[in-house]
Amino acid sequence: MEIQELYQLYLKHPSIQTDTRKLQKNDMFFALKGPNFNGNKFAQQALADGAAYAVVDEEEYAINEQYILVTDVLQTLQKLAQYHRKQFDIPFIAITGSNGKTTTKELVYAVLKSKYNTHATKGNLNNHIGVPLTILSIPNDAEMAIIEMGANHQKEIESYCAIAMPTHGIITNCGKAHIEGFGGIEGVRKGKGELYDYLRTINGTIFRNTDNDYLVKMSEGVAKQITYGSANANYIGKRLTSGTFLNVVTLNSGNEVNIKTQLVGSYNFANVMTAVAVGLHFDIDIDSIKHSIEAYQPDNSRSQLISIGNNQVIMDAYNANPTSMRAAITNFANTDFPKKILWLGAMKEMGPDEAKEHRELIDFIGQYSWEEVILVGDEFKSIDHPYLWFSSSQAAADSIKTKQPEHAAILIKGSRGSRMEVLKEAMS
Numbered sequence: 468m469e470i471q472e473l474y475q476l477y478l479k480h481p482s483i484q485t486d487t488r489k490l491q492k493n494d495m496f497f498a499l500k501g502p503n504f505n506g507n508k509f510a511q512q513a514l515a516d517g518a519a520y521a522v523v524d525e526e527e528y529a530i531n532e533q534y535i536l537v538t539d540v541l542q543t544l545q546k547l548a549q550y551h552r553k554q555f556d557i558p559f560i561a562i563t564g565s566n567g568k569t570t571t572k573e574l575v576y577a578v579l580k581s582k583y584n585t586h587a588t589k590g591n592l593n594n595h596i597g598v599p600l601t602i603l604s605i606p607n608d609a610e611m612a613i614i615e616m617g618a619n620h621q622k623e624i625e626s627y628c629a630i631a632m633p634t635h636g637i638i639t640n641c642g643k644a645h646i647e648g649f650g651g652i653e654g655v656r657k658g659k660g661e662l663y664d665y666l667r668t669i670n671g672t673i674f675r676n677t678d679n680d681y682l683v684k685m686s687e688g689v690a691k692q693i694t695y696g697s698a699n700a701n702y703i704g705k706r707l708t709s710g711t712f713l714n715v716v717t718l719n720s721g722n723e724v725n726i727k728t729q730l731v732g733s734y735n736f737a738n739v740m741t742a743v744a745v746g747l748h749f750d751i752d753i754d755s756i757k758h759s760i761e762a763y764q765p766d767n768s769r770s771q772l773i774s775i776g777n778n779q780v781i782m783d784a785y786n787a788n789p790t791s792m793r794a795a796i797t798n799f800a801n802t803d804f805p806k807k808i809l810w811l812g813a814m815k816e817m818g819p820d821e822a823k824e825h826r827e828l829i830d831f832i833g834q835y836s837w838e839e840v841i842l843v844g845d846e847f848k849s850i851d852h853p854y855l856w857f858s859s860s861q862a863a864a865d866s867i868k869t870k871q872p873e874h875a876a877i878l879i880k881g882s883r884g885s886r887m888e889v890l891k892e893a894m895s
Contacts, residue, residue, distance in 0.1 A: 468535055470546050473522075476535075477547060480519040483603050485544075485596065492517035497544050498524070499596065510534060541595070548599030549630045557609060559631055560745070563616040563624055563662050564639025565655060566791045567738045568593065570730070570769055571639050572615045574742035577759040579611050582751050587613035598627045611749075619816065620649060621658040628665035635672045636662045637741060640679055642790030650818075660685045674744050676737050695744035696737075702744040706736050711772060711779075711802065715739045717753065726757050731770045731781050733801075734794040775894045779804065779876045784887035787814050787880055789824050793831060795880050800835040804876030809837050810890050812860065812881020813844025826850050838875060841866075844885055860886040864893035871895060 477483075477495060484494040487509045496513035498506030498521060507528045510521035514533050521528075522535045522543060529536040537543040552559070562572050569591050576587040586605045588597065593615040605612055616627045641656045649655045666673055667689050675682050677696035686692060694700040707714035707725070713735050715726045728739060739760060746756040765771050771782040783795050792814065799807060809832060817824050829852045832840060840854040843863050847856055857863035860881075867890060881887040 468537065470543075470550050473535065473543070473547055474550050476520060477551070477603070481603070483544070483600060484513075484518070485600070487513050487516060490516050490518055493519045495519055496521045498522060498528070498540050499544070500524075500540070506540065544596070544603075545599045545630050548602040549632070551605070552602050552630065552632050554607070555605070555609070555612070557611060558635055558749070559612045559614060559633045560635040560637065561614050561616055561628065561631060561633035561662055562637045562639065563618065563659050564637070565642035565659070565788065566786070566794075567639040567735070568615050568617065569785075570735065570765065571637065571738040571741050572613055573765075574738055574760060574763055575637075575745050576613055577763045578742045578746040578751060578756050579613070579749065581746075581755045581759045583610040583749070584608055585611040585613065588615040591615065591617065593617035595623075595626070599630055602631060616662070618658055621654060622661070624658060624661035625665065628662060632669075633662070633666065633671065634669075635674065636666045637674045637745075638662060638682060638685070639737065639741070640676070640790070641681060641685075642788055656681060656685060663689055674741060674748070676741070678737065693744055693748050695740045702740065702747055704736070704740045704743065706733050713739065715743075717743055719747065719753065722753070724753050724757055726760050728760055729764050729772075731772045732783070732795060732798045734791075734798060735770060773891070775891070776871075777874050778872055778894065780891060780894070781876070781878045782888075782891060783878065783880045784812065784885070784891075785883060787812065787882045787885070788817075789814065789828065792828055792880060795878060796832060796835070799876075799878040802876065806838045806875045808872055808875050808877040809840045810863070810877060810879045810887065811840070811842055812885025812887040813842075813846035815882040815884045817846075821846055822849070829854075839872070841890075843881065843887065843890075860889040864889045867893040868895075 480493050480495045482494045484490045485497050485499050496518040498510045507523045507525045510523050510528050513521050520533055520535055522540055523529055524537050524540045562568055579585040586609045588601045592601055614631045616624055618624050638659050641659050649658050663686050672691040673689050674693045677694050677700040695702040704715050704717045713728045713730045717724045769785050773780045825846045841863055842854050842856045843860050879887050
């Protein structure tokens with residue numbers, strides 16, 4: 468079946484599903500494959516559960532007209548998303564980077580939706596499946612689209628740009644993340660820079676943080692640049708360090724506007740300023756921007772401040788790499804909490820730098836005084852240190868259940884694979 472024909476069916480059944488457990492009546496089911504599953508085997512069940520059609524790529528499963536046989540289901544999903552994207556003439560803002568992508572996306576979304584019918588990536592559906600699914604969920608009356616793009620190897624962002632065709636782009640930063648796949652910090656910059664490369668070729672617009680010097684070279688040749696940061700930018704702001712939550716003062720058009728966020732961590736300054744710059748660029752007044760950002764509450768273990776008993780927990784355990792670890796730890800060390808505890812999970816995808824990066828992290832936390840430090844993960848096992856160590860988050864949680872912290876501030880941070888949320892659940 469040609470993409471144009473499939474698109475006509477999609478217009479009649481615009482809800483796409485790849486998981487039969489989430490299927491709703493009249494959805495279109497795309498039978499994706501993975502290393503450990505074959506979606507074709509679930510196509511019959513999807514139709515029995517009310518799907519309008521099932522898109523499959525193995526002929527033996529295409530037994531009647533409700534089955535749409537294609538060469539490759541994933542490629543068909545991506546081509547369908549690209550075809551849908553071509554029906555829009557609105558700003559498509561792509562966001563990528565090593566840290567802060569999802570928080571930045573949520574802040575930008577909060578600001579833009581105050582004026583425009585805005586559609587954004589849900590959660591962190593930012594990979595080769597999530598990007599096309601996000602695009603296919605954009606309604607015809609959308610006025611703005613925000614597409615988050617994650618990547619752990621080169622050419623990945625390039626492939627997402629081919630599908631999403633962004634008109635605007637944001638690289639939050641380029642840090643030591645997914646080093647194993649990118650092959651070092653220069654590889655990270657090259658990979659994330661594929662967004663700039665695409666926008667350069669189409670004469671698109673980028674929003675660039677002037678506080679990240681390396682973005683200057685990466686963005687060479689991009690004619691349309693909207694800049695933001697703490698100095699030398701179109702939109703300037705400054706951090707206020709008092710209190711637990713981040714306050715940002717914007718300094719534009721001779722006016723000072725104090726934005727009191729519900730975000731923990733001065734490292735969120737760049738995320739807030741991105742949203743300010745995007746909002747002002749798209750003619751949203753600063754009072755609306757202030758209200759939208761102040762109303763935003765982080766969730767899903769991203770810069771959350773949670774009260775558990777008589778303890779204050781900073782939950783920042785959705786992701787971790789050497790750059791974000793240092794930022795979170797430095798910020799925590801500089802807070803006014805009298806009794807500070809660190810519970811840190813291992814950093815994943817470090818490749819050959821794994822031992823070195825974890826050794827340097829231990830040296831880094833040793834610069835500060837802590838009430839207690841717990842390290843979780845085999846990556847710390849062979850490194851000498853004076854801290855408590857557990858091979859797994861469950862082992863650490865079992866220990867915490869027997870000795871609960873009291874009247875403490877606790878930073879919980881680690882890579883998603885470290886499952887540090889288990890430690891929070893062990894508190895009562």
